[in-house]
Amino acid sequence: MDDLIRNLMTLGLTEYEARVYAALVGIGEGSARHIHEASKVPRPRVYDIAEGLAARGFITIRRGNPHVYIPVEPAVVIHHLKSAADAAATAAVQGLDALSLDARSKNSPIWYVQGEWSIRRHAESLAMGVTHDLAVVCLDYTQIGEFARLIADASRDHPVSVLLPNGKRGIRKPLGNASLHVPKPFCTFFQENIFERIYCGPLSVDGSTFLLEYIFIADDRVCMIVYREDGVRNAVVITLPFITCVQRQFVNRMIASAERIEGPARAEGGP
Template sequence: MSDIIEHLMRLGMSEYEAKAYIATVVLGEGTIKEISDESKVPRSRAYDVMERLLEKSFVEVGNTNPRCYRANDPAEVFGHLIEDMEKARDEVVKGLEEIGSTAEKRNNPIWTILGEWAIDHKVLEMIESARREVVIISIHNDYLKRYAKNLAAASEKRSVTVVILEGTGDLIGLLGKARLLCVNKGKFSPPEPFISNAMETSDKRLEYDVEMIMVCDREVSVILSKEMSGHRAIISSGTVVDYFINRMMDMTIMEARECD
C-alpha cells in the first residue's frame, strides 16, 4: 500500500489525496465518513480532498445526501493523465531547449552530480561517447553490474578494461569482450589526496566511500562515491585529478592479472 501511495504522490497527488483515492477504490463507493475512516484522512480534511479528486476526474459524485463518491476506472484515468504529462513534457523540453540554445557555456573542468538517475545518465553517456577506450576500477561492484550491458556493447567497438578487487564477485561473461582484471586489495592505492580535493566543498570535507572510478579516452574521469546523504559523481576533464587518476589506473593495471 505504501508503494502505491508513493507512486501516486510522484504523479502529483498529495498524501491525503493518494490515501483517499485508494480508500475510494477499496470501498467501490463511499461517503465522506466512510472514506475518512478507511483512509485515516482527518474528517475535517476529507471533504476538500475528495472535491479536489473530483475536479481532477479521479472520482465522480452521486446526487445523494450525504454525498457519495465513486472512483473512476484507474486504467482510463491514469492513461489520460500520462498522455497529458507526456504532452506537457514535450512542450517543456522544446521550450527549454530553445531557451538554452542561446545560453553562454562556461568551461568548468569539474562538475558534481547527485542522485542515481542523473549519475546513471551521465555515466552511460560517457561510455557511449568514448571514442577509443574506457578504463574502470571497481571497488564495490554495484555500479559495475548496473552498467554491465552497456560496457559489453561498448566492448564490441572500442577497448574496455575493467579492474576489480580479488574476491568481489564473478563478473566473467557479463562484460562482453571487455578485458577483466583482478588486483589484490593491498596493491590498490587510489590517489586519495586528489580525490579528496575534488570532493571538497566550500566549508567542509565530505565523508565518502569511493565505489568506482572510470576514465574515458584518458581525457574525462568520473569518481562515483557513496555518502551519508546518498550517491555523488565527480566529473573531471583536463585537471590534475585526471593526470593522477590516469597514473593510478596504469599502475593498478600493471599489478593486476587476468581474472580466472
C-alpha cells in the same frame, strides 16, 4: 465542481474536456443536449469534445439519433491520465538533464551529478564518447549489473579494462570483451595511502562519510567518480586534464601490475 475541474485539468484535460467528462459521470449517460445542460459547454463544441474523449478511451458512444455518450469508469480514466502525466514528467526531466549535461560539458571542467538516472546518463555519455579506450575501477560489486551493458557495449569498439579488487566474485552479467584485472601491490606508498585508504575504505571528512564505488576514465579526457556520501549516491564528472591525466596514470599503473582474469563471457565458453 470547480475544484474537480481544476484537478482534471492538472492531470491533462482541457477545461471543456473536464466539464464534459464530469457532466457525463454526474448524469450517467446522455445526449449532447444533456451534456450541454449539465456542463455549460457550448452545444456545438460538445460533439467534437466527446469524439476526442472517445478516441482517448475516456467515454463510449452509442451511435443513434441522437448519439448517447457514456463515461468510462473514473478510476480507469484517472489511472490513464496519471500514467501519461508521469511519463511526460519523466521525459521532461530526461530532456532537461540532457540539455544540462550538454551545457555543463561545454562550460565547466568539473560538475556534480545527483540522482540515479542522471548518474547512468552521464556514465553512458562518457562511454559513448570514448575514442581510444575505457578504464573502470569497480569497488562495489552489488551494483555492477547496472553498468554491465554499458561496459559490454563499449568493449565492442574499444579496449576496455576493468579493475576488480575482489576478483570477479559477485559479477553475474557478462562484461563483453572487457579485460578483467585483479590489482596487486606495486608501490607501498600508493597501496597504503591511496588504494587502501581512499579507494577501498570509507573516508570521514567534516562529519560526513564518503565511500568510493566506481571510477570511469574515458581515454585520459573524462573521469567520472561515483561515490556515496552518508549513504546517498552522487557522482562528479571531471574534464580538467590535470586531474584526468593523473587518475589515468594511477589506473594504468594498477593495470600494468595486475593479474588478468577471465571475464564471465569467456568463462561460459566464449573465445
